[in-house]
Amino acid sequence: xxxxxxxxxxxxxxxxxxxxxxxxxxxxxxxxxxxxxxxxxxxxxxxxxxxxxxxxxxxxxxxxxxxxxxxxxxxxxxxxxxxxxxxxxxxxxxxxxxxxxxxxxxxxxxxxxxxxxxxxxxxxxxxxxxxxxxxxxxxxxxxxxxxxxxxxxxxxxxxxxxxxxxxxxxxxxxxxxxxxxxxxxxxxxxxxxxxxxxxxxxxxxxxxxxxxxxxxxxxxxxxxxxxxxxxxxxxxxxxxxxxxxxxxxxxxxxxxxxxxxxxxxxxxxxxxxxxxxxxxxxxxxxxxxxxxxxxxxxxxxxxxxxxxxxxxxxxxxxxxxxxxxxxxxxxxxxxxxxxxxxxxxxxxxxxxxxxxxxxxxxxxxxxxxxxxxxxxxxxxxxxxxxx
Numbered sequence: 001x002x003x004x005x006x007x008x009x010x011x012x013x014x015x016x017x018x019x020x021x022x023x024x025x026x027x028x029x030x031x032x033x034x035x036x037x038x039x040x041x042x043x044x045x046x047x048x049x050x051x052x053x054x055x056x057x058x059x060x061x062x063x064x065x066x067x068x069x070x071x072x073x074x075x076x077x078x079x080x081x082x083x084x085x086x087x088x089x090x091x092x093x094x095x096x097x098x099x100x101x102x103x104x105x106x107x108x109x110x111x112x113x114x115x116x117x118x119x120x121x122x123x124x125x126x127x128x129x130x131x132x133x134x135x136x137x138x139x140x141x142x143x144x145x146x147x148x149x150x151x152x153x154x155x156x157x158x159x160x161x162x163x164x165x166x167x168x169x170x171x172x173x174x175x176x177x178x179x180x181x182x183x184x185x186x187x188x189x190x191x192x193x194x195x196x197x198x199x200x201x202x203x204x205x206x207x208x209x210x211x212x213x214x215x216x217x218x219x220x221x222x223x224x225x226x227x228x229x230x231x232x233x234x235x236x237x238x239x240x241x242x243x244x245x246x247x248x249x250x251x252x253x254x255x256x257x258x259x260x261x262x263x264x265x266x267x268x269x270x271x272x273x274x275x276x277x278x279x280x281x282x283x284x285x286x287x288x289x290x291x292x293x294x295x296x297x298x299x300x301x302x303x304x305x306x307x308x309x310x311x312x313x314x315x316x317x318x319x320x321x322x323x324x325x326x327x328x329x330x331x332x333x334x335x336x337x338x339x340x341x342x343x344x345x346x347x348x349x350x351x352x353x354x355x356x357x358x359x360x361x362x363x364x365x366x367x368x369x370x371x372x373x374x375x376x377x378x379x380x381x382x383x384x385x386x387x
Contacts, residue, residue, distance in 0.1 A: 024249060059109040060212055061102060063195075065186055066117040066203050072102045074109075075211045086193065099193040106195055113216055114186060114197040121202040122148060122177040125162065130169045140175060148177050156180050156200075158218030176202060176218040183220055197221070310334060310355060310382065317349045321373075335362065335379045343374025356380040 060075040063086065072083035083105060084098035106112045124147060132139040140159055144152040155177045162172040178200075187197060199216035307329055314336070322340035329335075334356070340346050343365040351359040363377040 024252070058211075058214065059105070060214070061106045061109045061112045062115060062212060063102075063113065063190070063197070064115045064203070066115060070186075070190075072098070074105050078211055080211070086190075086195075099195070103194045111212070111214060111216060112196065112198045113212055114190065114200045115203045116178060116183070116186075116200065116220075118202055118205050120178060120182060123202075124148070124175045124177075125172065126175055127170050127172050130164070130166065130171050133164075133171055136171070136173065140173075144177070147175060150177065150179065154180055156183050156220040158220055160217050176220070178202075178220055313353055313355045314350070317353050318346065319349070322346060333379060333381050335377070337375075337377045339368065339371065339373040339375050341373055343376035346376050347378055350378060350380055355383055357383050 058076070061083070062073045062075060064071045064073070070086040072086055074081045074083055083102050086098055086102060126143075126147065128136070128139065136159065140147075140157065141152055144150065144155060144157065148155065157175060157177045159173045159175050162174055164171055183200060187200070190197060198221070200220040201216050201218055310329065314334075319340065319342075322338060324336055324338035326337035327335070336346075336350075338346075347359055347361060350356050357380065359378065359380040361377065362379045366375045367373075368375055
């Protein structure tokens with residue numbers, strides 16, 4: 001008993017630690033998104049000149065490749081400004097003044113996003129086992145050949161989580177795939193102009209003219225991100241975020257640490273009484289064996305007494321002009337076949353007995369003219385003790 005309790009406690013402790021790891025992972029992602037949103041909402045309350053001085057306005061250069069021209073726009077503080085058309089999607093020529101203007105704006109921007117048309121990006125919703133969550137990108141890479149008509153080395157891909165179902169042990173994600181040759185051709189044309197995208201994504205066909213949300217998902221650059229400019233206010237916000245997350249982690253781990261101390265104290269106490277528990281278990285086994293023997297004898301005695309009592313009751317209630325040709329007795333029923341001067345009277349006599357119930361004729365009463373008697377077939381159930 002003590003060993004099993006310790007095993008159950010250790011199993012629960014391991015499950016708690018694993019659940020805590022998953023919770024911290026989800027908490028870090030949610031907290032980062034919340035802090036980003038919270039910081040932006042606070043900064044929107046400041047005047048425009050104050051946000052500009054503090055460097056709190058996000059600057060995003062968006063290059064849209066969904067039309068025949070590469071059109072560049074600058075997003076800052078929720079407002080957009082057209083920068084001009086760089087070049088045709090399939091053309092190497094460009095307007096030098098527009099390229100210089102875009103290059104200057106990109107130098108101080110948090111993100112330089114290249115937006116691909118939806119018809120160049122393959123999307124597919126898939127369901128995977130929850131165990132693949134820790135190395136999901138590698139698993140998707142191995143599945144590219146099966147899920148798409150391309151080889152893995154021919155595409156760039158990314159994914160977005162849709163749903164997580166721990167009860168069913170499944171994870172639903174949306175896979176985005178773009179041909180690497182087309183992607184690299186666009187990026188190479190921009191590099192010629194001195195413009196280096198920090199993210200390549202797909203344009204939302206239902207999205208309006210809203211400021212892009214950071215971080216960019218999906219992002220087909222596969223980790224080729226540059227170091228972005230960090231303002232003092234952003235650095236302070238990041239430090240505050242990490243402090244808050246550290247406090248949350250401590251608050252989550254401290255109860256488990258206290259629980260571990262309590263478990264160690266219980267283990268010490270259990271080890272000191274282990275011999276007493278084993279002795280009690282031995283006595284309990286012996287007592288259980290004696291009880292089983294006692295109940296066996298009682299049941300055997302009852303089993304022997306019940307048929308005799310029922311036979312004695314039948315002998316008492318049946319008249320002297322009645323004799324039995326067949327008697328069947330089981331644990332719950334009795335069946336009588338025989339002859340009597342008045343066969344219909346036999347049913348009422350048995351029915352009035354306190355030891356029988358549900359009395360009925362199993363077959364019609366037949367008159368035998370040769371013996372001037374009635375042949376009957378009666379069945380009845382036993383009344384249980386205590387009913």
